[in-house]
Amino acid sequence: MTTQFFGERIKRNEDPRLLTGRALYVDDVHLPGMLHVAFVRSQHAHGRINAIDTTAARERDGVIAVYTAEDLGDYWQPGPLLVPPPPIEHCVFNQRTQVPLAKGKVKFVGEPVAMVIAESRYIAEDAACEVFVDCDPLDPVVDLEDALQPGAATVHDDLDSNVAAHVIQEKGNYERARAAADLVLSRRLLYDHGAAAAMENRGVVADWDGRTHRLTVWDTTQAPIPIRNGLAAMLGLSESQVRVIAPFIGGGFGPKIMMFYQEEVLVPWASKRLERPLKWIEDREENFYATTQERGQTHDSEIALSSDGKVLGVKDVFLHDTGAYVPYGLTVPINTQCTLLGPYDVPNYYTEFKAVFTTKPIVTPYRGAGRQHGVFVLERLLDIAARELDLDVAEIRRRNFIAPDAFPYDNEIIYQDFAPLVYDSGNYEPVLEKAKEMIGYDEFLANRPEPEDGKAIGLGLVAYVEGTGIGPYEGARVQVEASGRVSVVTGVGTQGQGHFTSFAQIVAEQLGVDVRKIDVVTGDTDQFHWGAGTFASRGAVVAGNAINEAARDVRAKIIALASEELEVAGEDLELVDGTVRVKGDPQESIPLAELAVRANPMRGAVQPGTEPGLEATNYFGPERGATAAGVHAMIVEVDRETMDVEIRRYVVVHDCGRVINPLILDGQIHGGVAQGIGNAFYEQLMFDETGQLQNGSFMDYLLPTALDVPNVEIGHEETASPLNPLGIKGAGEAGAIPVGPLFAQAVENALGEEGLEILEIPVTPSRLWEMVRASEEDG
Ligand code: MCN
Numbered sequence: 001m002t003t004q005f006f007g008e009r010i011k012r013n014e015d016p017r018l019l020t021g022r023a024l025y026v027d028d029v030h031l032p033g034m035l036h037v038a039f040v041r042s043q044h045a046h047g048r049i050n051a052i053d054t055t056a057a058r059e060r061d062g063v064i065a066v067y068t069a070e071d072l073g074d075y076w077q078p079g080p081l082l083v084p085p086p087p088i089e090h091c092v093f094n095q096r097t098q099v100p101l102a103k104g105k106v107k108f109v110g111e112p113v114a115m116v117i118a119e120s121r122y123i124a125e126d127a128a129c130e131v132f133v134d135c136d137p138l139d140p141v142v143d144l145e146d147a148l149q150p151g152a153a154t155v156h157d158d159l160d161s162n163v164a165a166h167v168i169q170e171k172g173n174y175e176r177a178r179a180a181a182d183l184v185l186s187r188r189l190l191y192d193h194g195a196a197a198a199m200e201n202r203g204v205v206a207d208w209d210g211r212t213h214r215l216t217v218w219d220t221t222q223a224p225i226p227i228r229n230g231l232a233a234m235l236g237l238s239e240s241q242v243r244v245i246a247p248f249i250g251g252g253f254g255p256k257i258m259m260f261y262q263e264e265v266l267v268p269w270a271s272k273r274l275e276r277p278l279k280w281i282e283d284r285e286e287n288f289y290a291t292t293q294e295r296g297q298t299h300d301s302e303i304a305l306s307s308d309g310k311v312l313g314v315k316d317v318f319l320h321d322t323g324a325y326v327p328y329g330l331t332v333p334i335n336t337q338c339t340l341l342g343p344y345d346v347p348n349y350y351t352e353f354k355a356v357f358t359t360k361p362i363v364t365p366y367r368g369a370g371r372q373h374g375v376f377v378l379e380r381l382l383d384i385a386a387r388e389l390d391l392d393v394a395e396i397r398r399r400n401f402i403a404p405d406a407f408p409y410d411n412e413i414i415y416q417d418f419a420p421l422v423y424d425s426g427n428y429e430p431v432l433e434k435a436k437e438m439i440g441y442d443e444f445l446a447n448r449p450e451p452e453d454g455k456a457i458g459l460g461l462v463a464y465v466e467g468t469g470i471g472p473y474e475g476a477r478v479q480v481e482a483s484g485r486v487s488v489v490t491g492v493g494t495q496g497q498g499h500f501t502s503f504a505q506i507v508a509e510q511l512g513v514d515v516r517k518i519d520v521v522t523g524d525t526d527q528f529h530w531g532a533g534t535f536a537s538r539g540a541v542v543a544g545n546a547i548n549e550a551a552r553d554v555r556a557k558i559i560a561l562a563s564e565e566l567e568v569a570g571e572d573l574e575l576v577d578g579t580v581r582v583k584g585d586p587q588e589s590i591p592l593a594e595l596a597v598r599a600n601p602m603r604g605a606v607q608p609g610t611e612p613g614l615e616a617t618n619y620f621g622p623e624r625g626a627t628a629a630g631v632h633a634m635i636v637e638v639d640r641e642t643m644d645v646e647i648r649r650y651v652v653v654h655d656c657g658r659v660i661n662p663l664i665l666d667g668q669i670h671g672g673v674a675q676g677i678g679n680a681f682y683e684q685l686m687f688d689e690t691g692q693l694q695n696g697s698f699m700d701y702l703l704p705t706a707l708d709v710p711n712v713e714i715g716h717e718e719t720a721s722p723l724n725p726l727g728i729k730g731a732g733e734a735g736a737i738p739v740g741p742l743f744a745q746a747v748e749n750a751l752g753e754e755g756l757e758i759l760e761i762p763v764t765p766s767r768l769w770e771m772v773r774a775s776e777e778d779g
Contacts, residue, residue, distance in 0.1 A: 005508035009663040010515055014248075014500040023248040026203035026218045027281050034205075035064055037267055037280035038124035040114035040131040041289065042106035045142070045359040045691025046153065047135040049104060049113070056130040057116055062123035065274065066131065067115045067266075069103035075269055076100055079260045080230060083329035086418045090168035091330075096156050098325040098362060100265045106135060107155055107324035108361050109692055110289025112262045117270060117278060140691035141359045144298055144319040148356060155324055155357040164326045165355040169337060171412040172348035174304070177313030181304035185384055189301060190760040191373040191740065193294035194683035196366045197703055198495075200250025201282035202291055204263055206271035216243045217268055222257040223533030225491045228525040230260055231268055239529075246523030252495030253675070254366040255292045257535045258327065263290075288696035292328075292364040293685060295321045297336065297353075297373045303381040304348075309389050309396045313348030316340060316377055320370075322355045323362040330355060332363060332370035334416045335467070339737075340374030341411055343428045343465050343629050344400040351413070359691045365535065367675055368736045375464045376761055379741035383748070384757065392445075393745065394436060397463050401428040416536075417470035419624035424729075426629050426655070427719045428463065434715045435461065435631040435653040444635070451637055457648070458750025461633040464738040468628050468656070468730025469541025469721070473621030475530045476547040478507055478554045480614035482600070484578055484593030486511060486518045488551075491531020492543045493523035497732060498664035499539060503547050505660055506726070510551035511558070512575030513592065530619070537628075537730025540660060545620035545724045553616030561599055561614070562590055626721040628729040630654040632673075632738050636746045643765040643772065645681065645747060647708075653715040657729035665731050666714050672735020674709045679736065680743040682708070684762045 017023045054066040069076050079097040102113045114131050118124035139153035146152060147162040155162055178184055205218040215237065221227050221244070228244040235242070249256065263280050271278045282290065299318040305311055320333040337351045386396040402409050404427040411421040436442065444459050451457040476490040488507055494500065504518035521527050531543075559570040562580035566573070566588060574583050581589030592614070600612045635648040652669050659665050682702040686694040695701045712735075720727030744758035747768065756775040763771070 005505040005515060007659055008505065008661065010501055010505060010661055012498050012501045012664065013504060013515060014498070018248065025200060025248050025250065026205055026220050029205045029218045029279070031207055031277040034277040034279055035117050035119065035274070036121040036124050037278055038116045038121060038128040039112045039263070040116065040128045040133065042102060042109055042111040042113055044106055044135055044137050045109050045140040046138040047106045048138060049102060049106060050134040050136060052114060053132040054114060057127035060123065060127045060130065062119040063116065063127045064119070065117045065270065066127065067270065068113070069101040072100060075234065076103065079265065079327055081329060082259050082327055083331050085165065085330050086334065086414045086416065088167055088169060088414050092166040093330065094159055094164050096164070096325050096357070097327040098262060100262050105157065108359050110286070110361060111324070115266050115270065117274065141357065142687055142689055142691050144296070144321055144356045144358070147358055148354070155359055162357040163354055164322045164357050165330055167330065167333070168352045169413040170350050172313065174313040174315045174348045174350040177348035178304045181312050182307040183305045183385065183388055184302060185381060185388065186300070186302040187381065187384065187759055189299040189377050189380060190296065191376050192296040192684050192762060193366065193679060194685050195288060195291070195293050195701065196253035196255045198251030198253055201284060201287045202256065202261065202263070203281040204267040205277065205279045206268040207277040208272040208275055210275045214241050214243065215268055215272060216245070218245050218247060219264060220249050220256055221246050222252045222493050222495060222535055223259060224493050224523045224525050225529070225531045226259055226533060227264060234265065235269065235272060243526045246493035249493065249495040252534065254369060254535065255364060256495065257533055258292050258364050284698065285696060288693060288701070289361055292362045294332065294366040295323065295360070295363050295685065297321070299377050301377050301381060303385060305385050305389070307389065309385065309391045309399050311344060311346050311400050314340070314346055314378065315350040317352045320353055320355045321358055321360065321363060323358060323360045325362050326355065327362065328364040331416050332365055335370035336374040338413060338415050338421050338467065339371035339465065340378050342375060342378050343402060343426065343463050345402045345406065360687055367672060368733045369536070371466060371733065372679065372737045372740055375738050376740045379462045379738065380744060380759060383745050394432060394441060394461050398429060398432055402426060415467060415625060417625050422624065423465070423627040424721050424723050425719050426627060427717065428629055431629060431631050431653045431655055431717050432463065434717065435633045435651055438653065438713055438715055439633040439635065439649060439651045441633065454640055456638045456640055456750040456752070457635065458638065458746045458748070459633070459635050460742045460746025460749060461631065462738045462742045462745060463631045464629065466537065466628045466730070466734050466737055467625045468537035469622055469728070470536050470538055470625040471542065471621045472532060473619050474532065474543040474546045475528065475617060475619040476543065476550045477528060477615065477617040478547065478550040480511070480554060480558070480592050480596045482593060482596045484517065484591060486513050487521070488518060488547060489521045489527040490543045490547060491528045492534045492539050495534065497534070497539060497668065498661065502540065502660045502664050503544065506544055506548050507551045510548065510555045511592070513578050517578065537732035541622060541626055541724055541728050541730050542620060544660065544728055545726055546618060548726055549618035549620055550616045553618055554614055557614050557616065558592065558595060561595055565590060565598065620724065622723050624723065626657065626723050626729040628654070628656040628731060628734060630734055632742050634742055634746050636750055638747055638750045643768040645765070647710040649713070650710045651713045652735065653717065654731065654734055655717040655719050656731040656734065657721045658718055658727040659716060660728065662716065668731050669714055669735040670712045672733060673712050673739060674704055676736040676739025677709060678704045680740045680761055681763065
C-alpha cells in the first residue's frame with residue numbers, strides 16, 4: 001500500500017458547498033403543500049394537568065389540527081431506552097423515558113404538551129398561544145441533595161424516590177490503600193455543564209406519500225438508521241417503507257443523537273395521519289428547553305498517596321443530575337466514573353454514584369459526555385496533592401503515568417460499551433514532555449514573566465484520556481463507477497467532522513484514486529441500511545475501518561480482474577492515479593473506469609457466482625473502545641481588579657493513534673477547546689428554586705466568541721491502537737475534556753493566593769472574585 005493520502009493535510013472536500021451556501025440543511029427542504037408545526041410547552045417545572053382547552057386554537061384560520069396526548073391513542077408510548085445499563089454487579093436503574101406529549105403531569109419547563117399544525121409557522125405559533133393548559137403547580141425538584149431527602153416531591157409518581165440509578169464499581173481495596181497512605185486528601189467538587197448550543201437548531205420534515213406508502217423524513221439527527229428503525233416499528237411500517245435523511249447538519253455535539261425526541265415521534269405520525277408534508281424547526285428559545293443538555297454533578301472525593309506522590313487509591317462518590325427522564329441510560333455518569341482515573345496507574349478505586357431525577361430538561365451526552373467531570377476531580381486532587389507534597393504539578397503526573405509496557409492496562413471496571421475498561425495502548429510521557437517543551441514549561445518556572453498593569457500570570461498543565469471508538473459496528477459500501485469516480489456510502493451521519501474528506505482519504509489510499517474523485521454519502525438510510533451513528537468519537541475508528549475493509553475488498557477485485565485482462569500476476573500490479581498498472585512498466589495499464597465497465601458485462605457468459613461491478617460491502621466492529629490521550633497546557637493573565645482571565649497561550653499535545661487527516665484533526669481539537677473554554681469560564685444553565693431556567697437566551701447565556709478563543713498550538717504523538725487494522729483512535733471530543741481543571745490550575749497559579757482552591761466549574765469572573773475574597777478572609 002502506498003502512503004499518499006492517509007495522514008495528509010488535505011483540505012475538506014465538503015467546504016466549497018458549505019461555504020457558498022449550497023449545502024442542504026433540513027430547513028432548506030420545501031415541499032408542495034407543506035404544513036408547519038409549533039408546540040405548546042409546559043410553563044411549569046412540575047405540575048398536574050387538569051385540562052387542556054384547544055378550542056380557540058382549532059378555530060383560528062389556517063389551523064389544520066391540534067393534538068394532545070389523548071389524540072395519540074396507542075401511539076402514546078414512552079420512548080425507547082437508547083442505552084441499557086451495562087452489566088455492572090451493583091447497578092440499580094429506574095428506567096423512565098420521555099413521552100411524546102405530557103399526560104397527567106408535566107415534569108420540566110419546555111416539555112411538549114400539545115402540537116399545533118397550520119398553514120404557516122406564524123399561524124401555528126399564534127394558535128399555540130391560544131391553547132389553554134389548566135395546570136396546578138407541584139413542588140419542583142431542583143437541588144440534587146434536597147431531591148434525595150425523605151419527603152421530597154417525586155418526579156415520577158410511581159417511584160418512591162428520585163433515584164434514577166445507583167451504581168458502585170470497585171478496583172482493589174480503597175480502604176486498605178487509605179490505611180497505608182502517607183497523605184489522604186478529601187474535597188467536595190462541583191462541575192456544572194451547559195447547552196451544546198449548536199449553530200443549527202433541531203428540525204424535522206416528514207412526508208408521507210400515500211401513493212407509494214413511503215415515509216421520507218429529513219432530520220437533524222446524529223443517528224439516522226436507529227431513527228428509521230424506530231419510526232418503522234412505531235408506525236407499523238416495514239423499515240424499507242421509511243427513509244430517514246440526515247443532510248448537512250450545523251453541529252450536533254451529542255444532543256442530536258437523542259432518540260427519540262418528542263418532535264421526531266410526532267411530526268412523522270401527523271404527516272401520515274394528515275397525508276401532508278410537515279415541517280418543524282426548533283427556534284433558539286426552544287433549544288434551551290427542549291433539546292437535551294448536560295448538567296451538574298457534585299463529587300465527594302478522596303485521594304490517598306505515598307509521600308513520594310504515588311497515588312495509592314481514589315474514592316469518589318457523586319450525584320448526577322439526569323433531568324426529568326433518563327432515555328440515554330447511564331452513559332454520562334459512567335463516562336465520568338470511567339474517565340476519572342485518566343492516564344494514571346491507580347491500584348485501588350472506589351466509585352459510586354446516584355443519578356437523580358429532577359424537574360429540569362433531560363440530560364444526555366454533550367461533547368465529552370461526562371468525561372470532563374471525572375477529569376476535573378482527579379486533576380484537581382493531583383494539584384492539591386502536589387502542593388501538599390511540594391511537588392511540581394507535571395512531575396506528580398509523570399510519576400503516576402501507566403508505563404508504556406503495561407498495556408493493555410486493565411482498570412477492572414466496566415465501561416459504557418459494556419466491555420471491561422481496558423486501555424488498549426498508550427505512551428504518555430512523550431506527550432507530557434512535548435507539551436512542556438511547546439509551552440516552555442521549565443523556562444516559565446525558572447523565569448516567570450512579569451505581567452503588566454498589576455495583572456497576574458500563571459501556567460497550567462493537565463493530562464487526560466478519552467475513551468473512543470466503541471462498537472457495536474458500522475458498515476460501508478465502496479464502488480468504482482464507470483466514470484472512474486468512486487462512491488462510498490456509510491450509515492453514520494455527519495455534523496461537521498469532515499467525514500467526506502477523511503473517509504475519502506481511506507479509500508484513496510487503498511484504490512490510488514484522488515480524494516476529489518471520491519464521493520462520500522453519509523446519513524441516508526436508502527443508501528445504506530445498517531449502522532448506529534456518530535457519537536463517542538467513533539466515526540474514524542468504526543466507520544473508517546469498515547470503509548477500509550470494503551475498499552480493500554474492492555482493491556482485491558480490481559487486482560483480480562486486471563490480472564486477467566493484462567495477463568500479469570496480481571502481485572505485479574499497483575493502483576496509481578486511477579489506473580491499475582504493471583509495476584515498473586506504467587505503460588501497461590488500465591484505467592479503473594474501463595475496468596469498472598468490463599466488470600459489468602452486457603453480453604456474453606460469465607462464470608457462475610461472478611459478482612458484477614467493482615463493488616464491495618463490509619463491516620467493522622471493535623472488540624472494545626480505543627483509548628486516546630493528551631496533555632493541555634496554557635498560560636493565562638488574570639486581571640486582579642476584574643478577575644477577567646485572558647488566555648495568552650494554549651498548547652495541546654494529543655495522541656489518537658494513526659491520524660487520517662491532521663488538518664481535520666487540528667480543527668476538531670480547536671473546536672473542542674473552544675467549547676471547553678465556554679464550559680470552564682462562560683456557560684452555565686442557571687435554574688432558580690422553582691426550576692425555571694434563568695438564562696435561556698444568548699443575551700444571558702454566554703458563549704465564548706472568537707475574541708475569547710486563542711490560537712491553539714497542537715502537537716501529535718502516534719501510538720497505534722492494536723484494536724483496529726488502521727491503528728486509529730478517535731479524537732472528536734478531546735479538545736473539550738480537560739479545559740476545566742486546566743483553567744482552575746492556571747488561574748490558581750497566576751493568583752498565587754494562599755488557600756485559594758478552585759473546586760468548581762464554571763468559574764465566571766464574578767465567582768472567581770468571590771472565591772479570592774473568601775480565601776483572603778480565611779487567610
Ligand atoms: N480523525 C482523524 N484521525 C484520527 C481520528 C479522527 O483524521 N485518528 C478525523 C476523522 O476522520 C473525522 C474527525 O477527525 O473526520 C472526527 O473523528 P472521530 O473522533 O472519530 O469523531 P466522530 O467522527 O465520531 O464524530 C463525533 C465526535 C463527537 S462525539 C462530537 S460530540 C463532536 C465531534 O465529533 N461533534 C461535532 N466533533 C464535531 N465537530 C463538528 N464540527 N460538529 C460536531 O457536532
